[in-house]
Amino acid sequence: MSKIELIATATFGLEAVVAREVRDLGYQDVKVENARVTFTGDEAAICRTNLWLRAADRVLVKLGEFQARSFEELFQQTRALPWADWLPENAAFPIEGKSIKSQLHSVPDCQAIVKKAVVEKLKQRYRREWFPENGPRYTIEAALLKDVVTLTLDTSGAGLHKRGYRTLGSQAPLKETLAAAMVLLSYWEPGRTLIDPFCGSGTIPIEAALIGLNAAPGLGRRFAAEKWPVVPAALWNKAREEARDLAAPDRSLHILGSDIDSKVLGLARFHARQAGLEGKVFFQKLAAAELRSSKPYGCVICNPPYGERMGDKGEIEGLYRDLGNSFKKMDTWSCYVLTAHPGFERFFGKRADKKRKLYNGRIECHYYQYYGPRPPRSRNPEEPAPAQQ
Structure with a gap:
């Protein structure tokens, strides 16, 4: 066959x-x-x-x-x-x-x-x-x-978003597959800083780190077809050996997740440890209004709250204003935001360079992409190129 x-x-x-x-x-x-x-x-x-x-x-x-x-x-x-x-x-x-x-x-x-x-x-x-x-x-x-x-x-069994590291639940978690796609659709590369100011239980920073280390996302789990006689165990062993050989665990990364909720930050740190990323991803308690960085280039990639409940509307719009004001001080950075809020650009204070329709579960969202200037060319030829926009 x-x-x-x-x-x-x-x-x-x-x-x-x-x-x-x-x-x-x-x-x-x-x-x-x-x-x-x-x-x-x-x-x-x-x-x-x-x-x-x-x-x-x-x-x-x-x-x-x-x-x-x-x-x-x-x-x-x-x-x-x-x-x-x-x-x-x-x-x-x-x-x-x-x-x-x-x-x-x-x-x-x-x-x-x-x-x-x-x-x-x-x-x-x-x-x-x-x-x-x-x-x-x-x-x-x-x-x-x-x-x-x-x-x-x-052939998969459990959906591929189930990497195996997210064993504790959190409210409205972002699927690992969508988080990874958000990173792949950005211009982030391992040599650049990445910040998620609404990191929740840490999915975007963790997926970015797995990409940065060239770690196969399915390496820590099992699949339905592993028990099929037509797909010999030797093929699975060879594929896993290839994945381990291609990983770059010693690569230096600059990935930070922040949130105002101490409880979800505890989950984020736990999930990062479960994914084998201790020392590669860092989390801190910080409001979006306090977002800043001394690095000249980087990417903000986030999935802020959408404000589905009417009582949340004003608070959520205030968060978007805070994010926009912080981003004004980081004008050499790129910013990528996934939200279902139809007025996001108005509250953020700037029209996106590009919008892409995506779905978070059954919720129709847009992925707002703001491009900063390109940093100097990386000296590391092994770093992956950004995905096609």
Whole structure:
């Protein structure tokens, strides 16, 4: 099985970021669509993309795609796919489903038809009438969009945002994948200072540090496909060995997170330790109005409160004014702010050089990008280039 069609799913607005990550890993035939990036690879690509993709939600194996306007079409075309090449005799294979603007709009019925078709296909290979489903998990998704059915196997298991370091909860946490994308969309490089003045439990500074150290975000966790016979353990071992070899743990970083909440700063410090970043990321209690730096160049990257509750509105707008006033004194810096507040630019006091629509969960936001002058060219050729804007 040397050529496999894979899908890296992505939050709306992050598809181009994920596509760049996929290309940087050396994979070709990259196709960008809404909420997903399709590409080709081999079994080793399943390991490497799960370990390395920072902004993707999951990595899926694409088993097939076809039109179906009747249950009979869905059954016959599902049964024709090579399920037994992937699923062993004892595979557990739950069916997940969704249907958008399709004639086959009943998701439970579609799930039942797909399950029956897969079972019939496995019967042909394994010559048995009943399957125990007590082995490795192969979650199958049947996604219908405008009568086109896409059938996939989930190689990731838990979403890729679950790096493993954020074990304690906090209010309204930013997903690790979105935090990483915010950094990748900026002009920050490891030689520059990065400050998050609304750091909360520390996700943006931690993700920036992982990028700066070239640390594979999935190195500390496990994936569903690690139990699949078709993806040998030797491939996972090799991918992890490659990730450890490419890491730059001794690289010097200048990353600071600040907040006015001592409790969440305690969480941030704990999460940084869990991520192996003690001494690489620093946190302090500081109000946005007190933001300043002696460094001539740097990046502010943050996700301030949005003020969803009416009682918060005035306070939140005051925070944006404080941030804008602080940024005026840091005119050689760049500033990147993710917020759902529609009047952000007015309170910040300046129109953004660029805005990008992103989603924080189900909340539609804009990523406001203010570009400072470019610093002198870095002398370190190993430092990664900024993502395409």
